[in-house]
Amino acid sequence: MFAFVLRLTSGDWQRAEDVVQETLLRAWRNADRLGGPAHPSVRPWLVTVARRIVIDEHRWTRARPQEALGQDLDVLAEGDHADRVLQIMTLTEGLRTLSPAHREILVETYMEGRTVAEAAERLGVPLGTAKSRVFYALAALRTALAEKGVSQ
């Protein structure tokens, strides 16, 4: 993660350290949420939060009160239980309406715990094709959620 942040801060080592530390603090504060079903892979979450911190620092030039930190995590937060059940139903419906190839790639990768490269080999399709299917499958699900107006 440090290498990633260092790139965001254009090589400013000190700032990168600050950002990493702040990111880890937020992760710690949200350990319960991260430990839930929300984030099977914590890495994309950390990277996203780190990037937001860098952007916020730009915007406020470091003059922000401590309390404001962490608010932006709401985007990744869950609503109440009923909301979530509704969203899962919408998502399930979205999965049903995906093309077979798109549904298949999600099952072969995410659902069955394979990397996209492993899935491509099993399915006998080029890696680029497999990745592209993952992309359009996930984009279709995102659209399904947005259309139902149940996405945030």
Add this chain to the structure above:
Amino acid sequence: MSAGPGQGAVPHHDVASYALGVLGEQEATHFETHLAACDACARELESFLPVVDLLSDVRPTVDLPPRSAQPPGDDLGRRRARRSERRTPRPTAGARGLPATVGRAAGSALRRPAVAAAVAAVVAAGVTAGVTGAFGTVREGGRSAAAAGVTTSTPWDRLRGPDLATGQRLAASDPATGVHADLVLDSAPWGTRVTFAVSHVAGPQTCRLVAVRRDGGTEVLSTWLVPADGYGTSAQPQPLVLQAATALDRRDIARLRVESVAASGVHDLVAVSA
């Protein structure tokens, strides 16, 4: 840079695989290099995270229509186990010892160790990075929240078992009696495990859970007493959570009924189609 596949091409499409956590280690690192410089991908990633979050609660064989011949039950368990095996080593190394109770939803029981390990790694890193002083209280707060297992939004949080991760969830409320039942049915080699929660039920009364077979026959799975305060009521807010086992095959169960049993007779409190 790493000599991973996808090198050379602009890997915008990788963002979805990255969000799902299905890129290989090298590829993920390679993608992060691109991500640091690509605002479009960063925004895309952010918008995918809530979708991935929800996807983690969708169970493939239960929620997806069977497309090919997929053996039910144990096959799912095996695949889940494999997924958890594969994912465990992926988050940063050197992280053990955080109890698997971190986290909340029962649906992810099998994935929890992997995530717990990752969070433990994060925590360890945070500590070695010299988080002190003003941040000390923050850390304390985080620790207690994580240790407590936190926020219960379903009755299942109080029960932990392999069936809750893979079982089929059912629920129903009876408009006449107001009684609500949540059930999880889980196939096993010996039959079906039924975990159930009953709320909005008044006491005192004696109740039982009955399975109705497809052939119309019935089987009593459990009996219990509801005390005066009831369950899932204002006097006793917690639902009653119990577990039962039956030799019936999951596919032979048509309905489940919660009934009230009294000297005067038996009447239905709530019925759930299985």
